[in-house]
Amino acid sequence: MRLGSGTFAACCVVIQVLGVALFLRGFFPAPVRSSSRTEHQAEPPAPEPSAGDRSNWTKLPPPLFRKVVIMLIDGLRDDFVFGSKGVKFMPYTTYLVEKGASHSFVAEAKLPTVTMPRIKALMTGSLPGFIDVVRNLNSPALVEDNVITQAKAAGKRIIFYGDETWVKLFPKHFVEYDGTTSFFVSDYTEVDDNVTRHLDKVLKRGDWDVLILHYLGLDHIGHVSGPSSPLIGHKLREMDSILMKIHTSLLSEERETLVPNLLVLCGDHGMSEAGGHGASSVEELNTALILISSAFERKPGDIRRPKHVQQTDLAATLAIGLGLPIPGNSVGSLLFPTVEGRPVREQLRFLHLNAVQLSKLLQENVPSYTKEPGFEQFKMSERLHGNWIRLYLEENNSEVLFNLGAKVRRQYLEALRTLSLSLSRQVAQYDIYSMLVGTVMVLEVLVLLLISIPQALSSKAELEVPLWSPVFSLLFYLVFLVLSALHVIVCTSAESSCYFCGLSWLTAGGVMALISALLCAVVSALAKVFADGRLLRKNPAHPKARWSELDVLILLGTLGHVLSLGASSFVEEEHQTWYFLINTLCLALCHELYRNCFLRDDCEPQPCSHVEQGLVSSEPALSDGNIHCNVSEPHRVSKSPTSLDTLRGYEKWMVLASPWVILTCCRLLRSLNQTGVQWAHRPDLGHWLTSSDHKAELSVLAALSLLMIFVLVQRRCSLTSKVAMALGLLGVYCYRAAIGNVLFPWQRDSKDISKGVIEARFVHVFVLGILFTGTKDLLKSQVIAADFTIKTVGLWEIYSGLVLLAALLFRPHNLPVLVLSLLIQTLMTKFIWKPLRHDAAEITIMHYWFGQAFFYFQGNSNNIATVDVSAGFVGLDTYMEVPAAFLTAFATFAGPVLWASHLVSFLSTETHSGSALSHACFCYALTCSFPVSAYIILVTSLRHHLFIWSVFSPKLLYEGMHVLITAAICVFFTAMDQTNTKS
């Protein structure tokens, strides 16, 4: 089947979108969460089950402890307390563990073993996934149901000293706090003294219920000098003395009040042998957890070995200990030893509460929950529990009651264990199988694209896609059978949940067929390439085309960018890469321009002819590089001297000055928005403008920018859209004035701030109107084949409609970004691309680079936090998901989208060869899909990296979105191309 290269590329990108979506679904498993988290206040606690009779105990049980002190030591590995180090350096703790009134556990943390997710896990009992971060974009505060929020709602007074992360997570929960930043890793005394200095005062006061201390020093020592350093010993001794101080103070208080208190000593994560943390070695996962209270008294000779439990169990235990409802998303089970001393009825009640909460979570997250063994066990134990209550209320024989109670308890514990296990399995793992299937699809498409470079970029811009022959080939059926068999085996033997296995058989079969068809296509294309290669070798007369410096730069830049994605810092500071690349690109263009201008007058034939050859090499190079493409375009070969000769006087000066103007623009934009991580705190123009003191300056700037936008855009529009554009831009200013961003000159103070819905809708109407006019022109150009100008006008109108929408959505201080982008496009078109006659592939990649750079000029970064969510509410009264998502996505990716649509309009206006658009589409698809495919592989191999959640995952989401937008752009390209060939 013959396909145009544009169509082919569009199909490829669409398939790639499917692959990336599947990969993302596997990479970010859906979090286990309860849907009723908002109304948990109203929900009454589950009453005691009873068979027949009504139990009168429907309230929550009272708290077990009066005061709770949580002493969290960052990086407290289990052997620091229970091992030889603990015996040596922590004598008091060892005494408590071995003989005192305490229960000790080895709590296993889950990935990532980094402080913030671990704090969340300790306090919510859930396993925070990455998607949680995306869901609450705006606030770093923890909105999920957790122990601290519950305690605050119950009127408990909480005091916190230690790591600042807590203050960010719980901004309004503490009656008193002192946060310490953990930024300076080399400091390990000050951070802890900051916590300890409050201790004496606080322990004397009695006006608090929960005290949380987070000590950072131990972790810092680990980072600096590792777990075997002598400093660790000193620090442990210090911690031991602090623990003793707290414990004695609590004990002396208990003597007065006679109600037990609870002291929790725990670590958030462990420490690897090298001293770091974040990955999944046993040393990093196992932390110490000790609960100390006079309620846990034991007889002499009662040896309690530290049991292995999950870190998430602490939340449920704390909630029960404080008499609070268990957090809704908790997957942990109650640490039963803590309630062992209570009467049997209370024990069973606690277990029942926990089991009800877990089973509810299971019901909401697993569709086939009735088949889960844990759920069945829970139902059975609930029934038995009811029987026990009836016996108890009838005051039956204590022997029978005791035996039945023990049985119910055993049942409950078993059910809790199973439930908790099956719930945590839902989130804890990467769904490797789905990821693999997605990766295979993406890679096959990439290979197919790479192989077809020479064909697709030939002058015909068509290629033979071997689509039908593989479908009937033996290979296809073989691969299909093998893959299906594999699918069945994997899905039936899989322990953890798997998204791809959850799909219906038909869909899975379709995906398998797609994969095997792609594989066959790749194989046959490869075979063809080899055959061609042999043919070529036989007639070596094939002339070798030379690459110009620009091509080398473009190739190396693309490769270098892809390689840089492997380093977390380069991902954080990706904007620097793009700024650097476009600067270099501008300088290379400048070099080329100057050489063309000056050396031509010089009448030096030799260098000139070489330059010419490099520039307009007319042989289709069978290069293995991914982007280089010497496209033969007939009109270019015919007139060999570039049109620089025809330029005179002022135009020539403009040509010489334009690269410098562009460079200056880029430098200005760079200082408008500081993004990234390392230099994000630097002062920038954007912050200066948005501060309320400079509202007048901002207003002037916004007005000027809107005026400039009109001047730059209107020149190629039809009259109606000119008027619409002017009114629309006026509406944008009115909108910004209405919501109080900018001022009208006659307006002294901004008293009446509205949502500006009417103004924004006014602009929306004009955007739609301009887009509609553009589409109408495009359709007209199809009908009247002769009229070429109508089509260019139509394309330009669509482009200007998008510009207007961007002007509406951009914050006022970002309007200069739009202006300068238009200015650079105009300069490039007039003075660089036209005179130098680059081919479509080069122009496409330059557009792509500039689009990426403008993505960051807007103030975006590879961090989810920089997404401007407010753009989704422009012109909407209430939150509506689809329009809001569309508007936010457009506002975020405005840079790439605008540059791509400029590319379409430029190519169809300036070049008259039919193949330019399809070449452009192909190159665009290739340059976008190359980084994505490489990044998917990188992320898969780095999935246990320390920064996977903080750095690599957000970038993965951005890349996924980028592929989706690329697919849309490529489809648009192809549509334009189709109209082109028809006309």
Next chain:
Amino acid sequence: MKDTDIKRLLYTHLLCIFSIILSIFIPSFFLENFSILETHLTWLCICSVFVTAVNLVLYLVVKPNASSKRSSLSYKVARFLKCCIYFLMSCFFFHVIFVLYGAPLIELVLETFLFAVTLSTFTTVPCLCLLGPNIKAWLRVFSRNGVTSIWENSLQITTISSFIGTWLGAFPIPLDWERPWQVWPISCTLGATFGYVAGLVISPLWIYWNRKQLTYKNN
């Protein structure tokens, strides 16, 4: 034809490299706590002075473009002054380019400017020595197939490798290793120096390997 020439080229280049090495070690005898990283600006000044001096001396001794005709003293002085102006201009030019690449505009001006001076000594000074203040000749040398002698060829190679070294030197800046040499502009100056040294080493070797293929118009 040119084996002696290539030898002379090699020796001059070795002298240049030697001057850079000297600029690292000699100052520590005279200045207290001198080190490349901590007193970077001092080193930059010393290094550029050394390299400029060695280049001038070599130019006067070796006289690579022997064809220069006899001329009056005033002509020579004018030429020298013109060279100085060109040098200053190139420093400012580089400074502007660094700022365009993202160097801070106001803070660290001295550092940026000294870096520009160093890069100019690595690139502009040899050009001025060899080609004189003649922009046309420079453009000729730096375009494809424009060189006319091995001196110009080596000039081309060293200059381009200094630029590439500077360019690559900017790469480690965003990395979060928190090393002292990642501070602007140390990594770039080091990159420029390494690039220059690499160019000095590579160019005689490259010319030697390709001596059969290289034919210059004037030779």
